Amino acid sequence: MSNIAIEPIERPAAVEHSHAAHGHDAHGGGHHGPAFLHHHFADVAQQRESNQLGMWVFMVTEIMTFGALFFVYTLYRHLYSVQAYENGMLSPYGVGSHLLNNNLGFTNTLVLLTSSLTVAAAVHYAGLKDKKKLLALMGVTWILGFVFLGIKAVEWHADYEEGLVPGLSWNPRTVLAEHGFVLATPTGVQGEAYLPGLNGAPPTAVVTEGNGEAMYNHTLETMKAEAAATGGAEAGHAEEAHHAYRGVVNGNHMQMFYVIYFTMTGLHAIHMIIGLFLLAIYIFHARRGMFTNEANDQPVEIFGLYWHFVDIVWVFLYPLLYLGTVQ
Amino acid sequence: MKLNNPNEQPENATGGSIGPQGPMEHGAGEAQAANGAQVAVATVNRGTAANGASIYNQTQEASDPHNIGVPFESYLNNDFSWKSWIYTLDHKRICMMYLAFISVMFLLGGAAASLIRYNLIEPQGMLGAEAYNRAFSAHGIIMVFFFLVPSIPATLGNFLVPLMIGAKDVAFPKLNMLSFYLYAAGACLALFAMVAGGIDTGWTFYAPLSSTFSNGMVTWVIMGVFLAGFSSILTGLNFIVTIHKMRAPGMTWFRMPLFMWSMYATSLIQVLGTPVVAITLVCIIVEKSLGVGIFDPKLGGDPVLFQHMFWFYSHPAVYIMLIPGMAVISEVIACFSRKPIYGYKFVAFSSLAIAIFGFLVWGHHMFVSSQSPYAGMVFSLISFLVAIPSAVKVFNWTATLYKGSIRLETPMIYALGFLGLFAIGGLTGLHLAALATDVYLHDTYFVIAHFHYVMVGGTLSAYMAGLHFWWPKMTGKMYNETWGKVSALILFIGFNLTFFPQFLLGMWGMHRRYHAYPPEMQFLNIMSSAGATVLALGFLLPAFYLTWSLKYGKQAPANPFGATGLEWQTTSPPPLTNFEVIPIVTTGPYAYDAVESERIFEKTEAITAEVRQRIAAAERERDISITVEREGSGAHEEKTHV
Numbered sequence: 001m002s003n004i005a006i007e008p009i010e011r012p013a014a015v016e017h018s019h020a021a022h023g024h025d026a027h028g029g030g031h032h033g034p035a036f037l038h039h040h041f042a043d044v045a046q047q048r049e050s051n052q053l054g055m056w057v058f059m060v061t062e063i064m065t066f067g068a069l070f071f072v073y074t075l076y077r078h079l080y081s082v083q084a085y086e087n088g089m090l091s092p093y094g095v096g097s098h099l100l101n102n103n104l105g106f107t108n109t110l111v112l113l114t115s116s117l118t119v120a121a122a123v124h125y126a127g128l129k130d131k132k133k134l135l136a137l138m139g140v141t142w143i144l145g146f147v148f149l150g151i152k153a154v155e156w157h158a159d160y161e162e163g164l165v166p167g168l169s170w171n172p173r174t175v176l177a178e179h180g181f182v183l184a185t186p187t188g189v190q191g192e193a194y195l196p197g198l199n200g201a202p203p204t205a206v207v208t209e210g211n212g213e214a215m216y217n218h219t220l221e222t223m224k225a226e227a228a229a230t231g232g233a234e235a236g237h238a239e240e241a242h243h244a245y246r247g248v249v250n251g252n253h254m255q256m257f258y259v260i261y262f263t264m265t266g267l268h269a270i271h272m273i274i275g276l277f278l279l280a281i282y283i284f285h286a287r288r289g290m291f292t293n294e295a296n297d298q299p300v301e302i303f304g305l306y307w308h309f310v311d312i313v314w315v316f317l318y319p320l321l322y323l324g325t326v327q
Numbered sequence: 328m329k330l331n332n333p334n335e336q337p338e339n340a341t342g343g344s345i346g347p348q349g350p351m352e353h354g355a356g357e358a359q360a361a362n363g364a365q366v367a368v369a370t371v372n373r374g375t376a377a378n379g380a381s382i383y384n385q386t387q388e389a390s391d392p393h394n395i396g397v398p399f400e401s402y403l404n405n406d407f408s409w410k411s412w413i414y415t416l417d418h419k420r421i422c423m424m425y426l427a428f429i430s431v432m433f434l435l436g437g438a439a440a441s442l443i444r445y446n447l448i449e450p451q452g453m454l455g456a457e458a459y460n461r462a463f464s465a466h467g468i469i470m471v472f473f474f475l476v477p478s479i480p481a482t483l484g485n486f487l488v489p490l491m492i493g494a495k496d497v498a499f500p501k502l503n504m505l506s507f508y509l510y511a512a513g514a515c516l517a518l519f520a521m522v523a524g525g526i527d528t529g530w531t532f533y534a535p536l537s538s539t540f541s542n543g544m545v546t547w548v549i550m551g552v553f554l555a556g557f558s559s560i561l562t563g564l565n566f567i568v569t570i571h572k573m574r575a576p577g578m579t580w581f582r583m584p585l586f587m588w589s590m591y592a593t594s595l596i597q598v599l600g601t602p603v604v605a606i607t608l609v610c611i612i613v614e615k616s617l618g619v620g621i622f623d624p625k626l627g628g629d630p631v632l633f634q635h636m637f638w639f640y641s642h643p644a645v646y647i648m649l650i651p652g653m654a655v656i657s658e659v660i661a662c663f664s665r666k667p668i669y670g671y672k673f674v675a676f677s678s679l680a681i682a683i684f685g686f687l688v689w690g691h692h693m694f695v696s697s698q699s700p701y702a703g704m705v706f707s708l709i710s711f712l713v714a715i716p717s718a719v720k721v722f723n724w725t726a727t728l729y730k731g732s733i734r735l736e737t738p739m740i741y742a743l744g745f746l747g748l749f750a751i752g753g754l755t756g757l758h759l760a761a762l763a764t765d766v767y768l769h770d771t772y773f774v775i776a777h778f779h780y781v782m783v784g785g786t787l788s789a790y791m792a793g794l795h796f797w798w799p800k801m802t803g804k805m806y807n808e809t810w811g812k813v814s815a816l817i818l819f820i821g822f823n824l825t826f827f828p829q830f831l832l833g834m835w836g837m838h839r840r841y842h843a844y845p846p847e848m849q850f851l852n853i854m855s856s857a858g859a860t861v862l863a864l865g866f867l868l869p870a871f872y873l874t875w876s877l878k879y880g881k882q883a884p885a886n887p888f889g890a891t892g893l894e895w896q897t898t899s900p901p902p903l904t905n906f907e908v909i910p911i912v913t914t915g916p917y918a919y920d921a922v923e924s925e926r927i928f929e930k931t932e933a934i935t936a937e938v939r940q941r942i943a944a945a946e947r948e949r950d951i952s953i954t955v956e957r958e959g960s961g962a963h964e965e966k967t968h969v
Contacts, residue, residue, distance in 0.1 A: 167617025
């Protein structure tokens with residue numbers, strides 16, 4: 001008799017719709033509890049716990065995904081810093097960070113942290129079955145996420161213009177000169193790169209200029225002298241835009257910084273896009289009362305977990321990528 | 328009991344598909360227990376066999392179409408439309424689709440293997456370097472990423488994980504379906520690339536060979552592997568959540584079959600390891616498509632970093648392939664020696680120990696790759712440690728066999744083959760884990776022979792054992808036992824003929840991945856190629872008689888091997904929601920001693936009953952004769968004496 005008691009008398013249309021997508025017969029609506037309870041779970045508590053654990057396990061997977069990239073970041077940062085120090089050059093990660101737009105990065109961090117707050121509030125109001133506030137907060141979260149991606153796009157576009165995108169537009173000489181740096185690189189020529197300070201005595205080869213970049217075949221001293229001359233000349237020309245000579249940076253190593261920067265922020269942006277896509281679907285569901293009609297607020301909570309995770313990744317990315325300093 | 332049969336309800340019996348199904352749909356848990364509704368108590372103490380037998384009888388009756396008017400509805404026959412397969416969320420149907428797809432991939436990988444063996448018949452090579460490189464790359468990639476990694480978890484695991492813990496399905500059926508389609512898409516992508524151009528990097532995709540010097544097909548193959556990796560992650564995620572949250576009432580962690588412990592350990596590796604190789608392969612694609620040098624030393628990258636990140640997944644991946652094999656062996660050995668597994672907890676935790684140690688030994692693939700010798704020493708030491716849990720398992724299985732009443736049926740022959748071959752594979756692994764011998768044996772055929780003993784002799788034997796063991800449960804049909812035994816023997820002989828000579832070749836210094844070799848090594852190579860033909864026969868035979876059994880095989884009873892475990896308590900094939908009623912578990916998984924004593928008890932009972940019956944019959948006869956005598960003594964005295 002109690003079976004009849006727990007069976008919903010009339011299922012809301014919205015929930016009916018969401019279950020119609022299930023396809024296979026047996027996976028249609030469960031008839032042993034509320035309509036959102038899937039047939040293979042015994043009760044709502046089991047379903048909630050499973051969903052929650054599933055999301056946490058997925059986040060562990062994500063940590064390993066980003067973790068691999070953080071490992072690449074750490075390894076090269078260590079290797080390159082040591083090499084740069086030994087050769088009297090600047091840390092390529094430091095110079096790379098210096099060229100990124102910290103103002104935009106900081107703004108983005110604020111935007112994303114605010115969106116974390118709004119999504120947390122949305123979870124709260126979903127629990128309280130407050131449809132209006134839930135919808136408002138989800139909307140604000142969506143807008144904030146979109147603003148984040150917009151700012152990111154502006155940043156990437158600026159990087160592209162400045163020639164800081166490896167593979168697509170890599171010609172950082174101008175922007176480096178503006179900040180007082182000199183680029184040392186074998187310019188992709190398939191020859192023996194001479195690393196000053198590493199390979200013994202500097203060769204007395206003919207100095208060639210290719211692609212507007214200084215070659216390794218310069219000795220460090222020649223490069224410094226050249227840079228001081230050009231930097232000094234340009235400094236008089238435009239006082240604010242051009243810094244005085246600061247040092248030499250290994251072009252390949254700085255390129256690696258940008259490869260890692262774009263891979264990591266790109267992967268993060270993909271996660272943001274997936275998050276926005278999910279959120280759009282959930283806003284659609286929320287408008288039809290899926291989360292507030294019955295006590296089915298868990299999808300919002302699970303989404304919140306995902307959103308916070310993507311947030312936390314950015315919290316690690318921002319200082320590691322933007323806040324490096326040139327020694 | 329009859330009340331729980333959905334077919335007893337007329338409104339459900341009509342129509343082609345199963346709708347809401349009576350009391351069983353109301354789930355387990357407190358409500359049902361409080362209701363006093365019917366529950367099948369899967370006790371394995373004295374009541375077990377009796378209880379199991381009663382279910383057995385009932386399901387027998389139900390699954391026999393001649394007995395009742397309405398055919399029994401199983402997951403296979405509840406709907407025959409193609410849409411019901413394409414859109415299925417049922418873990419059993421997804422298992423069958425995986426099985427079909429994986430078998431095709433295995434066939435293709437085997438075809439590539441036969442090209443390799445064909446090439447090596449002549450010392451200068453029959454195919455030439457280019458074609459040979461493509462053949463061994465195709466073989467490695469198909470077999471590792473599209474056969475071995477998903478083989479047991481995605482087929483047997485998918486089928487058995489919910490059944491063994493008494494759940495109706497995995498925790499996330501949609502993710503399960505997504506997992507299959509990702510796998511299928513990845514496999515198609517990789518196959519397309521191999522047909523369209525082929526790649527020559529081997530399955531390891533070492534940079535900068537793959538990123539700089541190889542052709543553009545590498546990108547497509549890597550994307551295929553990437554998708555298959557996601558499929559693997561989703562399977563692992565599903566199993567972890569299912570094992571944590573979906574166990575039937577009373578199914579505690581230590582009442583789970585060892586299969587489940589192994590699947591849990593496998594899932595942990597899948598979830599933790601696969602993302603790393605996924606992102607590493609993405610880095611290769613980035614490097615290749617943008618011309619930047621993440622792993623290219625010319626551009627400041629570090630190729631050894633690629634090897635570290637690749638083997639961080641790919642060594643644990645070896646255990647993704649192996650631990651499920653061990654899972655199957657635990658079940659089969661217990662069943663066919665009629666004994667509980669010796670040292671249940673040791674075997675259970677050794678699975679987890681292998682999974683954990685497996686993450687700490689990747690550097691033993693890189694002893695000669697400019698890795699620090701101190702790192703090499705540590706990796707060597709930890710690699711030796713992996714031998715401990717592996718040996719615990721092998722010894723415990725052997726101890727289980729000791730004084731068991733062993734039945735040499737097909738799955739058991741495969742399982743015994745596993746024990747021997749895996750022992751050889753594992754012990755030769757120690758040669759390769761030792762720094763000094765590895766420098767000598769590195770990249771020789773010794774390595775090839777070693778991991779084929781583990782992967783083919785180990786995992787594939789176990790896969791065949793499991794396939795034969797659960798085939799009646801999965802399809803509801805019995806295969807031909809004689810053919811099964813014959814092909815198991817052919818497999819064992821063919822395998823040893825193929826791969827044992829390769830140990831010797833490796834010791835002599837034959838290098839792997841070379842299309843040519845010194846002429847004095849020809850004899851053993853021909854022997855290996857001939858053995859491969861026998862091995863191929865050993866794989867083709869089961870393909871034929873198992874397929875044949877689908878149409879012509881005898882109807883399988885619910886428990887043809889007299890095994891314990893929840894999956895044997897439901898019908899063969901199981902109904903759509905696995906169990907007529909949610910089982911309640913009260914004891915551990917391998918109560919074969921209880922089952923055996925129950926069998927003896929029943930036999931004694933039967934004998935006693937028969938003796939009683941005969942006595943009664945004799946007494947009746949005597950009574951009759953007495954009565955007849957009495958009657959005869961009265962009226963018809965002459966007639967009785969005539």
